[in-house]
Amino acid sequence: MNASKRWPRTPAYAALPVAAGALLCFGAIAAGLHGRVGVDGIVAGSAVVVLVTAAVAEPKATLPVAVMAWMTAASFSHPPYGSLHPSATMSIRAAAAMAGAAVLGLVTALVRGRTLEGVSGFAAFTAAVDRRRQALGWVVAVALLPLLTVLLTHLRAQLSLTDNLLIYLVVVVNVAVVGGFWPAVGASVGASLLVNWYFTLPLHTLTIAEPDNLLALLLFVVVAIAVSSVVHLAARRLLLAQRSRAEAEALARLASSVLGAEDTPTVVLQHLHSTLIAGAELLERVGNRWVPVASVGDISGLPQRRLIGRDDVALVVYGDVPVESDRLLQAAAGQAAAALDRDRLRAQAAQAEALAAGNRMRTALLAAVSHDLRTPLASIKASISSLRQSDVAWSAEDEAILLETIEQSSDRLDVLIANLLDMSRVQTGALQPYVHPTAVDEVAPLALRDVAGGESVRLSVPENLPLVLTDTGLLERALANLVANAVRFSPPDAPAELIAEARQDAVAISVVDHGPGVPEHDHERIFEPFQRLGDQDAGTGVGLGLAVARGFVEAIGGRLMPSMTPGGGLTMTLTLPAVTFAIEQQRAVER
Numbered sequence: 222m223n224a225s226k227r228w229p230r231t232p233a234y235a236a237l238p239v240a241a242g243a244l245l246c247f248g249a250i251a252a253g254l255h256g257r258v259g260v261d262g263i264v265a266g267s268a269v270v271v272l273v274t275a276a277v278a279e280p281k282a283t284l285p286v287a288v289m290a291w292m293t294a295a296s297f298s299h300p301p302y303g304s305l306h307p308s309a310t311m312s313i314r315a316a317a318a319m320a321g322a323a324v325l326g327l328v329t330a331l332v333r334g335r336t337l338e339g340v341s342g343f344a345a346f347t348a349a350v351d352r353r354r355q356a357l358g359w360v361v362a363v364a365l366l367p368l369l370t371v372l373l374t375h376l377r378a379q380l381s382l383t384d385n386l387l388i389y390l391v392v393v394v395n396v397a398v399v400g401g402f403w404p405a406v407g408a409s410v411g412a413s414l415l416v417n418w419y420f421t422l423p424l425h426t427l428t429i430a431e432p433d434n435l436l437a438l439l440l441f442v443v444v445a446i447a448v449s450s451v452v453h454l455a456a457r458r459l460l461l462a463q464r465s466r467a468e469a470e471a472l473a474r475l476a477s478s479v480l481g482a483e484d485t486p487t488v489v490l491q492h493l494h495s496t497l498i499a500g501a502e503l504l505e506r507v508g509n510r511w512v513p514v515a516s517v518g519d520i521s522g523l524p525q526r527r528l529i530g531r532d533d534v535a536l537v538v539y540g541d542v543p544v545e546s547d548r549l550l551q552a553a554a555g556q557a558a559a560a561l562d563r564d565r566l567r568a569q570a571a572q573a574e575a576l577a578a579g580n581r582m583r584t585a586l587l588a589a590v591s592h593d594l595r596t597p598l599a600s601i602k603a604s605i606s607s608l609r610q611s612d613v614a615w616s617a618e619d620e621a622i623l624l625e626t627i628e629q630s631s632d633r634l635d636v637l638i639a640n641l642l643d644m645s646r647v648q649t650g651a652l653q654p655y656v657h658p659t660a661v662d663e664v665a666p667l668a669l670r671d672v673a674g675g676e677s678v679r680l681s682v683p684e685n686l687p688l689v690l691t692d693t694g695l696l697e698r699a700l701a702n703l704v705a706n707a708v709r710f711s712p713p714d715a716p717a718e719l720i721a722e723a724r725q726d727a728v729a730i731s732v733v734d735h736g737p738g739v740p741e742h743d744h745e746r747i748f749e750p751f752q753r754l755g756d757q758d759a760g761t762g763v764g765l766g767l768a769v770a771r772g773f774v775e776a777i778g779g780r781l782m783p784s785m786t787p788g789g790g791l792t793m794t795l796t797l798p799a800v801t802f803a804i805e806q807q808r809a810v811e812r
Contacts, residue, residue: 231277231278231279232278232279233278233279233281233282233402233403234402234449234450234453234454234457235278235450235454236274236277236278236279236282236286237282237285237286237406237446237450238443238446238447238450240270240271240274240278240282240286240289241286241289241442241443241446241447242443242447243270244267244270244286244289244290244293245293245439245440245443247263247266247267247270247293248263248293248439251263251266263293263294264294264314264315264318265318267290267291267293267294267315267318267319268290268294268318268319268321268322269322270286270290271283271286271287271290271319271322271323271326272322272323272325272326272329273326274286274326275322275323275324275325275326275327275329276326276327276329280327281403283323283326283327284323285406285410287319287320287322287323288319288410289442290315290319290322291315291316291319292439294315294318294319295315354399354400354401355400355401355403355404356400357399357400358396358397358399358400358401358404358405358408359400359404359407361395361396361399361400361404362392362396362400362404362405362407362408362411365392365395365396366389366392366408366411366412366415369388369389369392370415370419373385373388373419373420374419377420382416382420382421382434382437383437385416385420386416386437386438386441389412389415389416389441389445390412390441390444390445390448392408392412393405393408393409393412393445393448393449394445394448394449394452396408396449397448397449397452397453398452398456401453401456402449402450402452402453405445405446405448405449405452405453406446406449408445409441409442409445409446409449410442412441412445413438413441413442413445416438416441417438421434421438422434485515485560485564486503486514486515486557486560486561486564487515487517488560489553489556489557489560490502490503490515490516490517490518490553490557491517499518499538499539500516500517500518500519500520500521500538500539501516501517501518501520501536501537501538501539501553502515502516502520502536502537502539503515503516503534503535503536503537503557503558503561504534504535504536504537505533505534505535505561506532506533506534506535511535514534514561515557518539519539520537520539521539534554534557534558534561535554536550536553536554536557538550597629597630597631597633597634598630598634600626600627600630601626601627601630601631601634604623604624604626604627604630605627607623608620608623608624632673654691654692654695654776654777655692655694656690656691656692656777656778657690657691657692657693658688658689658690658800659688659689659690659691659692659693659696660686660688661682661686661689661721661728661730662682662683662684662686662721664693664696664697664700665680665682665700665719665721665730666680667697668696668697668698668700668701668704668719669701669704669719671701672701672704672705672708673705673708674708675704675705675708677708677716677717678704678707678708678716678717678718678719679716679717679718679719680718680719681718681719681720681721682719682720682721683721683722686721686722686723686728687723687728687799687800687801688799688800689727689728689797689798689799689800690778690797690798690799690800691777691778691779691797692776692777695773695776695777696773696777696797698769698770698773699769699770699773699774699777699781699795700719700730700732700795702767702769702770703732703767703770703793703795704717704719704732706732706734706767706793707732707733707734707736707791707793708734710734710736710737710790710791711734711735711736711790712735712736715735715790717732717733717734717735718731718732718733718734719731719732719733720733723799724796726798726799726801727796727797727798727799728796728797728799729794729795729796730794730795730796730797731792731793731794731795732792732793732795733786733790733791733792734786734790734791734792735786735788735789735790736789736790736791737789737790738785738786738789738790738791739783739791741785744783747767747783748767748768748771748781749768767793770793774795777797778797778798779795779796779797779798780795780796781793781794781795781796782794782796
């Protein structure tokens with residue numbers, strides 16, 4: 222531990238009243254002993270007060286105490302005790318003693334570790350008022366004291382010395398309220414000199430003939446400095462309370478962000494930047510180098526402070542940062558390090574979830590392959606093996622049946638494999654749609670072309686529909702899956718329908734079947750992979766059509782919602798934004 226921490230500095234607003242009171246008591250004791258203390262004792266006692274003040278207090282408190290000590294030594298060192306009438310020899314002797322004590326005390330402070338850097342930092346921390354208010358306090362003191370003196374000189378006959386001192390004390394207190402401690406000290410010294418010159422006998426000299434007047438004047442200086450110190454201390458505590466409140470609010474906002482969903486390192490640094498208006502950068506040690514992780518604000522200048530949140534994480538602050546913000550910076554460094562860990566844990570959890578979803582998908586695919594894909598393969602193999610038998614003479618009709626079986630099984634394999642591949646693209650987020658204005662009346666017939674039984678679907682798509690912003694290929698595949706599902710469940714006397722219509726700022730495409738329908742509580746389950754609700758025929762597919770369709774629709778910025786068909790059946794409604802509305806939305810987001 223260094224010396225400055227072992228021996229904290231006493232601020233000037235506390236040292237000055239104590240030193241002034243000590244000098245006043247010492248002078249009163251010397252006057253009461255009527256010379257038994259001696260000249261050397263008076264000078265030595267006053268010098269000790271200066272030495273102690275210079276050694277333990279801020280350097281700026283040394284000069285006022287040295288002046289008051291010189292006045293004490295000059296006033297109480299010879300009879301008449303208590304009269305300020307020093308001789309030239311005595312004045313020089315006392316001044317030399319006080320100067321030597323002041324220098325010795327300052328040297329002692331420097332030896333004990335009180336550097337000027339520490340003084341300036343402490344002064345910045347204890348400043349109760351800003352420079353603007355201090356300047357205003359000096360202006361008030363310089364303006365009011367001469368005017369008050371002119372007024373009181375005209376009322377000298379009506380007012381006593383005590384009255385004048387009390388009036389000047391009011392001015393000093395007001396200066397303390399406006400400008401803080403040091404303007405008030407200057408005002409008290411100036412007021413004492415004015416009272417000495419204009420209101421104590423003999424007039425218009427610095428000599429004070431009556432001990433009572435000197436005592437009253439010294440008491441005025443002590444009281445004025447003490448009151449200024451109290452006012453300054455109150456202002457300083459108010460400032461510290463405001464800073465503590467601002468710091469507590471900043472810490473509360475920081476804690477709320479960390480406890481909420483937004484607890485990334487960037488969010489923590491943004492809170493710090495908004496509080497201190499300073500650039501901040503979070504560094505992480507990778508090997509022997511510090512690598513930037515996140516930053517906010519201007520970090521182009523020189524770093525002002527570096528705080529270690531952890532052995533491998535550091536917070537660097539740029540710009541003018543108050544000294545009293547250390548606790549907030551340390552808390553922010555710790556929170557940023559914790560947020561970095563949580564952010565990475567979330568990323569790892571998301572990766573683990575993706576791996577788990579992939580494992581579930583692979584398990585389901587294996588279950589599907591075990592039956593749904595192996596059945597058409599078995600049919601193809603059996604038909605080809607039959608055709609290749611040399612000991613059997615197949616008729617033309619039998620060959621046609623076997624070839625038709627091969628073709629149908631191949632088509633089923635093509636559809637199944639396509640759905641499996643599409644589902645894997647949806648699950649892994651590998652879809653990269655090419656979105657552009659598209660006409661629905663051009664895509665809908667293409668979707669029916671490759672669907673078995675698609676020629677029976679009733680198509681109702683007006684040519685005057687607005688264009689939609691979508692990916693043509695993905696929209697076609699989604700509609701094909703929806704139509705295939707509707708055709709499969711539609712009875713022959715009630716074929717499926719594909720109806721498109723404009724709805725405000727969107728286009729709705731409805732695929733309607735009149736089959737058995739799906740209960741409302743199962744509407745979301747039909748979009749899960751490998752679900753075939755109410756369908757026990759494993760040869761009809763692996764239950765991926767609707768899951769793929771919804772994945773494609775969401776990828777192109779649309780919505781797919783099921784509903785009950787009036788009279789029985791299921792209606793799948795695909796809604797896409799119209800081109801004009803979609804462009805306006807995109808521009809609003811960009812703004």
